[in-house]
Amino acid sequence: MEKxxxxxxxxxxxxxxxxxxxxxxxxxxxxxxPSGALMTSIFAIGLMMISRMLYKKHGMQLGMGIVAGAxxxxxxxxGCVICSAIAIAAEGLIFELIWYYLSLDLRELKSYTMKISMxxxxxxxxxxxxxxTTQILTPLVVSANFYxxxxxxxxxxxxxxxxxxxxxxxITVPLVLILKDxxxxxxxxxxxxxxxxxxxxxxxxxxxxxxxxxxxx
Amino acid sequence: MKKKKLxxxxxxxxxxxxxxxSLYVYATQSDELTISINGQKYTVDQLFFxxxxxxxxxxxxxxxxxxxxxxxxxxxPKHHEYTIVGADGYQKTVEWENMENGILTYEKIVVFSDLxxxxxVKNVVKIEVI
Numbered sequence: 001m002e003k004x005x006x007x008x009x010x011x012x013x014x015x016x017x018x019x020x021x022x023x024x025x026x027x028x029x030x031x032x033x034p035s036g037a038l039m040t041s042i043f044a045i046g047l048m049m050i051s052r053m054l055y056k057k058h059g060m061q062l063g064m065g066i067v068a069g070a071x072x073x074x075x076x077x078x079g080c081v082i083c084s085a086i087a088i089a090a091e092g093l094i095f096e097l098i099w100y101y102l103s104l105d106l107r108e109l110k111s112y113t114m115k116i117s118m119x120x121x122x123x124x125x126x127x128x129x130x131x132x133t134t135q136i137l138t139p140l141v142v143s144a145n146f147y148x149x150x151x152x153x154x155x156x157x158x159x160x161x162x163x164x165x166x167x168x169x170x171i172t173v174p175l176v177l178i179l180k181d182x183x184x185x186x187x188x189x190x191x192x193x194x195x196x197x198x199x200x201x202x203x204x205x206x207x208x209x210x211x212x213x214x215x216x217x
Numbered sequence: 218m219k220k221k222k223l224x225x226x227x228x229x230x231x232x233x234x235x236x237x238x239s240l241y242v243y244a245t246q247s248d249e250l251t252i253s254i255n256g257q258k259y260t261v262d263q264l265f266f267x268x269x270x271x272x273x274x275x276x277x278x279x280x281x282x283x284x285x286x287x288x289x290x291x292x293x294p295k296h297h298e299y300t301i302v303g304a305d306g307y308q309k310t311v312e313w314e315n316m317e318n319g320i321l322t323y324e325k326i327v328v329f330s331d332l333x334x335x336x337x338v339k340n341v342v343k344i345e346v347i
Contacts, residue, residue: 081333081334082333082335083333083334083335101220102220108220108221113225114220114221114224114225117224117225117227117228118224120228120231121224121227121228121231124231124235134335135335138333138335142332142333144311144312144315144332144336145298145310145312147300147309147310149308149310150300150308150309150310153306153308154306154307154308155238156238156241156242156245156306157238157242157305157306157307159234159235159238160235160238160239160241160242162231162235163231163232163235163236163239166231166235
């Protein structure tokens with residue numbers, strides 16, 4: 001696959017992820033739902049899994065995390081902006097590390113036990129790892145002090161909350177794998193690039209406009 | 218073959234860790250109605266009577282000023298650090314400069330105008346002076 005096509009894929013899937021985090025995350029949060037676990041296990045894991053399956057390239061999910069985190073920075077509403085951006089980028093990196101040792105054609109994931117297990121593991125580690133990373137890095141980014149004890153005493157809560165994300169992740173991955181046989185290269189270049197550009201631009205314009213409107217109101 | 222055994226085993230380990238953590242969280246969760254400040258227990262009403270009110274206009278939140286509260290409750294010098302602890306165990310340690318920009322709302326939420334939202338602590342049960 002040519003690099004240009006992969007780059008377009010990173011931008012479009014990262015933008016969709018960032019869009020979901022900016023728009024749906026606060027809606028779930030305001031509804032009193034566990035938005036962090038839901039966003040990680042459904043949108044983050046779902047989109048990273050789809051991109052893994054379609055493009056079969058290492059490094060793509062890390063790139064998506066960086067794009068989604070950058071988009072999250074443009075939306076100053078709904079939760080902690082810096083923490084969310086750091087957690088999103090960290091989730092991309094953690095997913096990449098977990099799936100590094102699995103084949104790119106996902107031949108290991110034939111049985112449902114393996115599909116559910118990988119979804120469970122990915123969602124749990126992405127949620128827990130993202131949470132811990134943001135607790136460490138956010139104080140450093142905002143020039144506040146980081147106190148290790150603050151994190152240690154809260155670790156049981158984080159490990160406990162991760163279970164919800166893990167169970168949902170165990171459903172998300174097998175569902176995404178239904179689309180396994182779709183070949184991204186079968187899409188004509190013209191249609192591929194125009195769709196990727198349109199979706200990415202729409203996501204970014206929507207988020208930036210939404211932020212500007214909220215600030216000015 | 219190795220992966221086929223290793224991956225489900227990791228799932229079982231996660232289940233075990235998650236379950237034990239959930240039990241620990243459940244067993245240690247506090248449902249205190251008072252807030253302990255430097256070892257002394259106060260109700261929210263008492264604290265709102267003692268300390269002066271402060272609003273954070275940008276966030277549209279009001280409550281009592283944390284720096285004023287500390288001075289009136291503890292009469293401590295400024296060169297300390299303060300750990301705000303929530304009922305769920307979530308805690309954040311801040312400096313006096315942050316306390317000068319912090320409030321405690323009637324709903325027992327501590328908010329700092331100069332720190333990100335991750336520094337908010339909900340359902341505060343304790344403020345420790347370090």
